[in-house]
Each structure stands twice: as structure tokens, then as C-alpha cells.
Amino acid sequence: MLKFTLLRRTCKQAAALTIAREDRALKLNDAVALRLHMMACKACPEFENQVLTMRAAMGKWRNDPAVEDAKP
Amino acid sequence: MSTQTFEDQLVEHRVYLMRFARLQLRNDAWAEDAVSETLLAALSKPQAFGNRSQLKTWLVGILKHKVIDVIRCHTREVCAPDTQADTEGDELDRLAFKVDGHFVEPPASWGDPHQTFQQRQFFEVLDACMERLPPALGRLFLMREWLELSSQEICKELALTPTNLYVQLHRARLRLQECLNIHWFGQRTR
Numbered sequence: 001m002l003k004f005t006l007l008r009r010t011c012k013q014a015a016a017l018t019i020a021r022e023d024r025a026l027k028l029n030d031a032v033a034l035r036l037h038m039m040a041c042k043a044c045p046e047f048e049n050q051v052l053t054m055r056a057a058m059g060k061w062r063n064d065p066a067v068e069d070a071k072p
Numbered sequence: 073m074s075t076q077t078f079e080d081q082l083v084e085h086r087v088y089l090m091r092f093a094r095l096q097l098r099n100d101a102w103a104e105d106a107v108s109e110t111l112l113a114a115l116s117k118p119q120a121f122g123n124r125s126q127l128k129t130w131l132v133g134i135l136k137h138k139v140i141d142v143i144r145c146h147t148r149e150v151c152a153p154d155t156q157a158d159t160e161g162d163e164l165d166r167l168a169f170k171v172d173g174h175f176v177e178p179p180a181s182w183g184d185p186h187q188t189f190q191q192r193q194f195f196e197v198l199d200a201c202m203e204r205l206p207p208a209l210g211r212l213f214l215m216r217e218w219l220e221l222s223s224q225e226i227c228k229e230l231a232l233t234p235t236n237l238y239v240q241l242h243r244a245r246l247r248l249q250e251c252l253n254i255h256w257f258g259q260r261t262r
Contacts (some may be wrong), residue, residue, distance in 0.1 A: 010173020016242070023216065023223050023241045024234075043178035050249055053185045057198060058217045060189050 007033040014044045018051050078118040082111050085128055089135050095199070096139055096214045098207040102146065106138040113138070136219055143215075143229065151230045154206035167246070182257050194256060201251035205244055212237065213244035 006029060009017070014037045017030055026034065038045050089110060093103035113134050121127040143150050168176040188194050205213060212230075215221050221229070227237055 010169075011175050012169040012173040015167065019242050019245050020238060022245060023238060043175045046181055047175075047179040050179055050182050050253075051245075053182050053188070054245070054249060054252070056185050057189065057194075061195055061198060062218055062220070 007036055009033045009037045011037075011041060011044055011047075014038070014041065015047050018044070018048050022051065022055065079115065081124075081127060082114055082131070085131055086111065088128065089131060091199075092132065092218065093135060093139060095202055096211065096218055097142060098210055099146075099149075102142045106135060106142050109138040109141075110135045140219065140229075143211075147230055150211055151208055151232060154208045167250075180253065180257060188256075197252065197256045198248075201248050201255065204251060205247060209240055209244045209247070212240050213248075216241060 009030075014034055017026060017034045020026065021034075038048065086107060089107045090103060093106045094100065097103045097106065110131060114131060119130075121130065167179075170176055182188070202210060202214070212226065215226050215229075216223070223234065223237055223241075226232065227234055
């Protein structure tokens with residue numbers, strides 16, 4: 001029972017961890033808990049998609065000179 | 073094109089370099105300095121490039137070093153906290169969670185990223201959203217995302233505690249996400 005609560009995260013906590021992962025490695029228990037939450041939740045994977053899209057967008061913005069070149 | 077001197081080619085990219093320098097430094101005088109230093113450094117070792125993109129990439133590489141130099145000269149101002157109004161509250165609360173920690177309104181689908189990235193205007197909105205971040209927040213975010221420094225390197229450069237840095241990056245990321253939700257994705261799902 002104790003184990004279960006240790007690995008339980010609310011959506012708010014899961015969102016915070018999803019964002020934090022962009023800048024630091026998560027502690028193992030947080031990483032596992034986040035994964036478990038994602039499997040059980042509908043809303044948070046969508047939030048994660050937004051974060052991953054942001055990550056990809058920043059990569060493209062930073063590395064693709066054509067992105068800016070195309071501007072009038 | 074072949075009649076163009078190396079100097080002419082460099083001048084063509086000045087505006088492009090200024091955009092990045094301004095966004096990163098949030099100070100026009102510092103940005104001017106960094107870009108001038110970049111062009112001078114480039115002039116001192118002229119080389120031939122196959123196309124504009126290669127020259128650009130090379131110049132941006134130099135600019136990043138010059139920008140880091142500027143940041144080092146102005147460490148205190150760079151991370152001077154933004155005004156209270158800019159930094160109040162927990163950003164996650166803007167997403168609206170219920171007391172039990174669930175989303176009040178589930179996050180919207182952002183659709184297929186590849187399709188999004190094909191639209192030039194998307195990057196214009198992204199640029200505008202980055203510009204809107206309060207200065208200190210914007211600088212930290214771009215040190216991560218444009219200069220591509222690790223969190224540890226940023227803490228070292230600016231003598232910040234990791235906790236402080238993470239709190240600020242967390243804010244910056246959520247604000248950008250919110251800004252894109254409102255000004256890009258909201259508009260398109262309607």
C-alpha cells in the first residue's frame with residue numbers, strides 16, 4: 001500500500017515532471033511514477049505531446065536557417 | 073552573385089544575426105556589440121561557402137561565442153529578477169487544476185507536428201511568444217534552447233542555484249506553451 005502511494009502522482013504533479021524533464025534528469029521514482037501515470041491518464045499524454053512538440057519546434061527553430069530565410 | 077564581395081555577403085546576414093542576439097540578450101546595445109564583434113571576427117578570416125545557409129550557420133556559431141562573452145560581462149544584469157508582476161504565482165495554476173490535481177480542462181491536441189512546422193507563420197508566432205517572455209526569463213530560456221548550454225553550465229555562468237534555474241525554466245516553458253495554445257493552436261482548432 002505504501003509503495004502504491006509513493007508511485008501515485010496527480011495530473012498537476014505529472015505535468016510538472018513532464019516539464020522538468022526538459023531541463024534535468026528525473027529521480028528514478030519520479031520517472032517510474034510518471035510513466036505509470038501516463039499509462040492510466042488520458043489528459044497527461046496530450047500535455048506530454050505539447051511538450052514534445054515544443055521540443056521539436058525549438059530544435060527546428062534553432063537549427064534550420066531556412067526557417068528564417070523564408071521570411072519576407 | 074560571384075561579383076559579391078565577402079563583406080557584402082556578411083552585411084546581408086546582419087539583420088538575421090541581430091534577431092537572435094536581441095532575443096537572447098534582450099538589450100539592443102549588447103546585441104549590437106555581439107553582432108559587430110561577430111562580423112569583425114568573420115571579416116578577419118574570410119572563407120568561401122557553397123551557399124548562404126553554410127555561411128549563416130558559420131556566422132551563428134561565431135555569434136553564440138560572442139553572446140556568451142557579453143553575458144559574462146553582464147552577469148548581474150542578465151539574471152536580475154523580473155518585476156513582481158511578471159513572476160507572480162505558480163504557472164501551473166494557469167492551466168487550471170482541480171483541488172484533487174486533475175485538469176479542469178484537458179490539454180488540447182496540437183495535431184501533427186510535421187504539418188505545423190511546414191507553416192512559416194508558426195515560427196513567427198513562436199518568435200513573438202519568446203519575445204513576450206520577461207527579460208530574465210527569456211534569457212535563461214534561450215541560454216538553454218539557443219545557446220544549448222546544459223542546466224549545470226547556466227548555473228555556473230550565472231551563479232544560480234539549480235532550484236532557482238529550474239523554477240524559472242519551468243515558468244518560461246509553460247508560458248510559451250500557453251502562448252502557442254492561445255495564438256496558434258487555439259485559432260486552428262476552432
